[in-house]
Amino acid sequence: MEQFGSLIAAAVVLTVITLLLKNWKPEYAMLLSTGCMVLFTGWTVLRMIPIFSTVGSLAENAGVETVYIKILLRCLGISLLSEIGESLCREAGQLSAASQISLAGKVLILESCLPVYRRLLELSLSLIE
Amino acid sequence: MDIDLIFRIAAIGIIVAVLTQVLIRSGREEQAMMTTLAGLIVVLGMLVREISGLFGTIQQLFGLY
Numbered sequence: 514m515e516q517f518g519s520l521i522a523a524a525v526v527l528t529v530i531t532l533l534l535k536n537w538k539p540e541y542a543m544l545l546s547t548g549c550m551v552l553f554t555g556w557t558v559l560r561m562i563p564i565f566s567t568v569g570s571l572a573e574n575a576g577v578e579t580v581y582i583k584i585l586l587r588c589l590g591i592s593l594l595s596e597i598g599e600s601l602c603r604e605a606g607q608l609s610a611a612s613q614i615s616l617a618g619k620v621l622i623l624e625s626c627l628p629v630y631r632r633l634l635e636l637s638l639s640l641i642e
Numbered sequence: 643m644d645i646d647l648i649f650r651i652a653a654i655g656i657i658v659a660v661l662t663q664v665l666i667r668s669g670r671e672e673q674a675m676m677t678t679l680a681g682l683i684v685v686l687g688m689l690v691r692e693i694s695g696l697f698g699t700i701q702q703l704f705g706l707y
Contacts, residue, residue, distance in 0.1 A: 523645055530652045534659065537707065538678065541655030544685050548648040551692045558699050583705055590704025594697070 520556060524549060543605050554597060584629060588622045595621075645691060651685050 527549045535542040565586065572582045595618025602611035658681035663676035701707050 523648070527652065528650060530656075534652070537659035538655055538662075540678075540682060541651070541658065541685070544682075544689060545648065545651050548651045549693070551689070551696050552645060552648055555692075555696050555699070556697070558703060562703060586704045587706060590700055590706045593704070594700060594706075599699060614704055621681045 516556070520608055522555065524553070543601075546604060550597065550601065553591075581629065584625055587625050591621045591625070592604060594618070646672065647688060654681050656684050657681070 527545060531545045531549075533543045534545060569579070569582060572579065595614050598614040599611045599618075602608075602614060658678055661672040661677050665671070666675065
């Protein structure tokens, strides 16, 4: 938890340096913010690993089929990656690229959720009969 | 995934910015552009390695491969 505080402090320092670099060399400001993003996302992802293993074991105990947990994690990963790409493009001013990335992320999530919809439909139809 | 990488990028950015100002003032615009390009490539090299490591971890963690 104390790492979290030092990370926030590092973020503030890096933001100041980025602003400093913005009027001299805008491309380095972008690279610096990308590095900052990599640092924080890496820290967050590394802390997610134990969380996911406990969620997986809880799901097995609760009897939920692991297929759905896998699809859920897949959608979570796709949304995380598209969020990273979109926020970087938006910050650099490429609004069109940012919207395309989020659109692609939505389509990928929809594609990976199709089996769940089919299973839901079958379940509801069997209930009706 | 440690913090000195980020401060190294910031240091390179500031050094290149100052260097290009000096070069431009002394009339060597081409060298200034070359210096910016070189600094950019160095920083991109470092960053790409970190980003690929991050994306590899994310793919392996969320099962996206």
